[in-house]
Amino acid sequence: MTITGTGTDDERLRRWRLVLGGGAADGTGRALSGTDAAMDGALAALYGGTSGGDRRTGGDRAAGLGASAPSVARWLGDIRTYFPSSVVQVMQRDAIDRLGLATLLLEPEMLEAVEADVHLVGTLLSLDKAMPETTKETARAVVRKVVDQLEKRLATRTRATLTGALDRSARISRPRHRDIDWDRTVRANLAHYLPEYGTVVPQRLIGYGRASQAVKKEVVLCVDQSGSMAASVVYASVFGAVLASMRSVATRLVVFDTAVVDLTDQLDDPVDVLFGTQLGGGTDINRALAYCQSRITRPADTVVVLISDLYEGGIRDEMLKRVAAMKASGVQFVALLALSDEGAPAYDREHAAALAALGAPAFACTPDLFPEVMAAALEKRPLPIPEA
Numbered sequence: 001m002t003i004t005g006t007g008t009d010d011e012r013l014r015r016w017r018l019v020l021g022g023g024a025a026d027g028t029g030r031a032l033s034g035t036d037a038a039m040d041g042a043l044a045a046l047y048g049g050t051s052g053g054d055r056r057t058g059g060d061r062a063a064g065l066g067a068s069a070p071s072v073a074r075w076l077g078d079i080r081t082y083f084p085s086s087v088v089q090v091m092q093r094d095a096i097d098r099l100g101l102a103t104l105l106l107e108p109e110m111l112e113a114v115e116a117d118v119h120l121v122g123t124l125l126s127l128d129k130a131m132p133e134t135t136k137e138t139a140r141a142v143v144r145k146v147v148d149q150l151e152k153r154l155a156t157r158t159r160a161t162l163t164g165a166l167d168r169s170a171r172i173s174r175p176r177h178r179d180i181d182w183d184r185t186v187r188a189n190l191a192h193y194l195p196e197y198g199t200v201v202p203q204r205l206i207g208y209g210r211a212s213q214a215v216k217k218e219v220v221l222c223v224d225q226s227g228s229m230a231a232s233v234v235y236a237s238v239f240g241a242v243l244a245s246m247r248s249v250a251t252r253l254v255v256f257d258t259a260v261v262d263l264t265d266q267l268d269d270p271v272d273v274l275f276g277t278q279l280g281g282g283t284d285i286n287r288a289l290a291y292c293q294s295r296i297t298r299p300a301d302t303v304v305v306l307i308s309d310l311y312e313g314g315i316r317d318e319m320l321k322r323v324a325a326m327k328a329s330g331v332q333f334v335a336l337l338a339l340s341d342e343g344a345p346a347y348d349r350e351h352a353a354a355l356a357a358l359g360a361p362a363f364a365c366t367p368d369l370f371p372e373v374m375a376a377a378l379e380k381r382p383l384p385i386p387e388a
Helices: 009-020 034-047 069-082 085-099 102-106 108-113 118-126 133-169 182-188 227-244 270-275 285-294 316-328 349-357 370-379
Strands: 217-224 249-256 260-262 302-307 332-339 362-365
Touching: 009 034, 034 069, 034 085, 069 085, 069 108, 085 118, 102 108, 102 118, 108 133, 118 133, 118 227, 118 270, 133 227, 133 270, 133 370, 217 227, 217 285, 227 249, 227 270, 227 302, 227 332, 227 370, 249 285, 260 285, 285 302, 285 316, 302 370, 316 332, 316 349, 332 349, 332 370, 349 362
Parallel strands: 217 249, 217 302, 302 332, 332 362
Antiparallel strands: 249 260
16 A cells, blocks of 8 residues: 655655654655665664564664774764664663664764663673773763763752651741641641631641751662562662751662672762662572661661562562561651652562561552652652552
């Protein structure tokens, strides 16, 4: 079938031709030239052909980035010329997944050519042990660039939101006028409502506490470092560093697979944290929670955040008993299936349901929502769980 059109239809035919790919005009009657032909070639190199993965099939298209750094570097330059940054990041990710180009990232000139994002950082961390010394400094520079961008985006809002939550959680009973928490004050004095005046006469004022330098809350971030959690590990390291910079919060960062590693002493630099992780391997959530539980000294003032897809390779019943015990002692327990922008993650639904039955609902969380989740946990109010 041939698609035809004139005038205002020309742009539509052009777009269809780029979507369909394949030979010559591929049924549209619209041949490509110039920039369009170059864009089509860049797409064909990645998505054309019939071999490997789930690439599109048809016509003369054939996947052909080649297995050499120069050809891939040229392709990376092309896609950055023709497509916006968000599309470039998707294409880079597809190239790594579909065409097995991860090993080429071990070459410094390749790293200098790529568009840095969270997913690229995850790939670099998974390759860390195989990375030659000549590449490691370039890799750290790439990771540093992404981390700095994330901190700039997330730090200010996180500190402001959590500082407010900490102030509100330290309520006082003889506040100055500007420190009165009117919502709580009214609710606490409803028995003193005077209908003839249509108002409440408060007998007891409740106010916000003022910020102090003393540690008010303890936060434990317990992060699954299995391969599927790469983006979550990146975001957790950034948030861990932000929390550690707040004097009124004592922050501990624990990462785990089948082993448990405490990275708290590296929280002043999230890049060091990331290179201290080891993506991949199995998962023993029970063992990680046992370690976290052993470090809790003030249960009523502690928030434990488990970030995991809940695919447990350890002892399931013991894991659930630990969560129940922590909650019974006064710990606020938050279970995040993912801390990323990737949408609904794959996770163990049975374990998620079991946690929900214990009063610890498990849900995915975007980085932008995380400050609100933490604020709610610090104030011991219902978590802002996003709709499924």
